[in-house]
């Protein structure tokens with residue numbers, strides 16, 4: 154496994170060591186996981202369906218026992234310290250449990266009443282603040298069954314936010330949402346994070362992680378492939394050099410002569426501008442030299458630049474596989 158930066162497990166909000174889960178049927182769902190989630194991060198737990206994300210989250214929340222290895226949440230061992238840890242953690246796992254016949258507000262009042270530590274005298278204030286936090290004040294009186302999926306997710310988040318939390322754990326929070334609903338959740342996650350809450354969210358959507366997360370761990374088939382700051386991961390994968398020109402064949406030849414690797418010509422119609430891409434040259438290489446060589450060879454360079462690597466490029470580079478979200 155490639156470690157991108159050394160976050161300190163002692164101060165981490167979540168730290169696992171060799172965490173492993175083999176289900177009774179023999180399925181090895183999580184295999185020797187060493188996860189370190191720094192305080193204050195928005196940590197994306199990324200992986201295709203079936204890669205072990207939900208199983209990991211269940212272990213972190215003390216819902217299932219690991220087969221071996223350890224998990225610490227807020228510095229305490231899980232599942233042993235569930236009773237002291239869980240009140241400080243807001244969780245949204247596998248969709249919120251809501252009563253459709255109750256209004257959003259009444260759902261929250263019920264939820265709050267189920268918390269023995271919650272003072273009944275301040276219940277209404279707490280519920281109003283939580284509704285406001287997720288932008289559901291106006292819809293608070295509506296029956297939950299009339300809510301859109303995005304509103305239901307936000308109500309679930311409101312329930313998780315009735316008490317101040319040090320950590321929020323969200324399992325696929327935008328699953329099934331339309332683009333508008335996804336945006337709402339992303340905005341909310343950013344706001345919560347800016348208040349200092351650590352957010353751990355799982356997703357099988359690469360660009361979602363890129364948009365909202367500061368850190369990422371990538372899972373595939375129960376194993377951790379890499380973890381660290383999102384920016385480091387994408388930067389560790391070199392982007393591609395892109396030349397826009399109508400003279401694609403000549404440009405490709407010159408780039409190869411200049412030592413650029415993996416030169417690819419995008420097919421275009423006769424006379425139209427095309428794109429020639431290649432491996433980004435090493436940082437010490439002057440890009441101006443490359444442009445000079447192209448121009449000197451009489452190539453009509455219309456565009457020249459480096460495309461930043463995406464998280465998807467990084468995933469493909471790390472696993473040698475495409476990021477398959479089917480299933």
Ligand SMILES: Nc1ncnc2c1ncn2[C@@H]1O[C@H](COP(=O)(O)OP(=O)(O)OP(=O)(O)O)[C@@H](O)[C@H]1O
Nearest residue numbers: 176178180182200201202203204205206207208209
């Ligand atoms: N209760 C269970 N018993 C047996 N096998 C299970 C159980 N739950 C999950 N698995 C298997 O463990 C593997 C990991 O599943 P898990 O749900 O943790 O993955 P995931 O990354 O969360 O995927 P998804 O996004 O589909 O939930 C899968 O092969 C799954 O079939």
